[in-house]
Amino acid sequence: xxxxxxxxxxxxxxxxxxxxxxxxxxxxxxxxxxxxxxxxxxxxxxxxxxxxxxxxxxxxxxxxxxxxxxxxxxxxx
Amino acid sequence: xxxxxxxxxxxxxxxxxxxxxxxxxxxxxxxxxxxxxxxxxxxxxxxxxxxxxxxxxxxxxxxxxxxxxxxxxxxxxxxxxxxxxxxxxxxxxxxxxxxxxxxxxxxxxxxxxxxxxxxxxxxxxxxxxxxxxxxxxxxxxxxxxxxxxxxxxxxxxxxxxxxxxxxxxxxxxxxxxxxxxxxxxxxxxxxxxxxxxxxxxxxxxxxxxxxxxxxxxxxxxxxxxxxxxxxxxxxxxxxxxxxxxxxxxxxxxxxxxxxxxxxxxxxxxxxxxxxxxxxxxxxxxxxxxxxxxxxxxxxxxxxxxxxxxxxxxxxxxxxxxxxxxxxxxxxxxxxxxxxxxxx
Numbered sequence: 001x002x003x004x005x006x007x008x009x010x011x012x013x014x015x016x017x018x019x020x021x022x023x024x025x026x027x028x029x030x031x032x033x034x035x036x037x038x039x040x041x042x043x044x045x046x047x048x049x050x051x052x053x054x055x056x057x058x059x060x061x062x063x064x065x066x067x068x069x070x071x072x073x074x075x076x077x
Numbered sequence: 078x079x080x081x082x083x084x085x086x087x088x089x090x091x092x093x094x095x096x097x098x099x100x101x102x103x104x105x106x107x108x109x110x111x112x113x114x115x116x117x118x119x120x121x122x123x124x125x126x127x128x129x130x131x132x133x134x135x136x137x138x139x140x141x142x143x144x145x146x147x148x149x150x151x152x153x154x155x156x157x158x159x160x161x162x163x164x165x166x167x168x169x170x171x172x173x174x175x176x177x178x179x180x181x182x183x184x185x186x187x188x189x190x191x192x193x194x195x196x197x198x199x200x201x202x203x204x205x206x207x208x209x210x211x212x213x214x215x216x217x218x219x220x221x222x223x224x225x226x227x228x229x230x231x232x233x234x235x236x237x238x239x240x241x242x243x244x245x246x247x248x249x250x251x252x253x254x255x256x257x258x259x260x261x262x263x264x265x266x267x268x269x270x271x272x273x274x275x276x277x278x279x280x281x282x283x284x285x286x287x288x289x290x291x292x293x294x295x296x297x298x299x300x301x302x303x304x305x306x307x308x309x310x311x312x313x314x315x316x317x318x319x320x321x322x323x324x325x326x327x328x329x330x331x332x333x334x335x336x337x338x339x340x341x342x343x344x345x346x347x348x349x350x351x352x353x354x355x356x357x358x359x360x361x362x363x364x365x366x367x368x369x370x371x372x373x374x375x376x377x378x379x380x381x382x383x384x385x386x387x388x389x390x391x392x393x394x395x396x397x398x399x400x401x402x403x404x405x406x407x408x409x410x411x412x413x414x415x416x417x418x419x420x
Contacts, residue, residue: 019116040303041120047307048343052350060304 122342126236138239159219197397199371224372236367257403
């Protein structure tokens, strides 16, 4: 799968994990700080997504340090 | 402590008591919070909770539960030789609530009674403590009261409940297997920081502070780092469950039920997935009762399945504040599980 495909699959998984309303656009450069939905509940869903969909154990510090959707994507690889 | 076995202890009965008063997480909040609450309900699985009326304490629910259980078992009050409370909701900072209940329940002054300060992980620890007293036969009959009063209108997670469990000495009882653990390096992940000796409650805790955006913020008297607790729970709980299974020599597929602490739907789903077991093995009371702290495992056992006078191999796994976690595996055989008490 190409990087673009992997990224769009990741974004779809992330949308589902944080239960993002359809009207909100999510891209690689989307800033997490400016995303009102990015709260502790969303972080919890994201941690579960890494575990279950990617088999990755991502630390809470890595999640806190991520600035953009792209940073979250890097953690899945 | 390594995983270990306790013999000669029979699980005689369990009863739960909750306040009649319900809180609906979606309806009982300000309108501007509703969208956020919908998301929290979906993620946690918690829609309804129970809250004590003004002036009702955890010990009031616990007393009713204990009285009913002792009566249903046909035990005499002077036969109860140990009364242990596992709770973080005492009547007073001191003395121990268990000692107050020794008197209120009319138990003998020869009763061993004291409190243990544990929260969500408390049930397997409480069973272990009482079972340790009973296993030698020094104590023939004992009761452990587990639960908390932690519900509030503004926090959508917590709910009030008390439970009473009776154990007795019985040389024919099947063995109980325990795995109990503690990790204080995570103590700040779930904490009430002020009000005791490290940070005494003072005037400044009561004054809201103005935030840069102009809003006011009250002092946070309860801190819960959700993502950190998720990481802790989904790693520690499956390991602990595997240890008691291994110790018992049984096959995990043959276990009838695994009762997990009820904190959050997502956490328990991940634990079930990691153990590669169907979610039907994991009964849940989250939707109706929320997170009832140490009472969540016994409350689920009394409200979600019918164990009354049945035989079942079960595992009970608690995790939470401490950080503290542990599991107990046992065969429940012909124990009584009277109906839920609502007061």
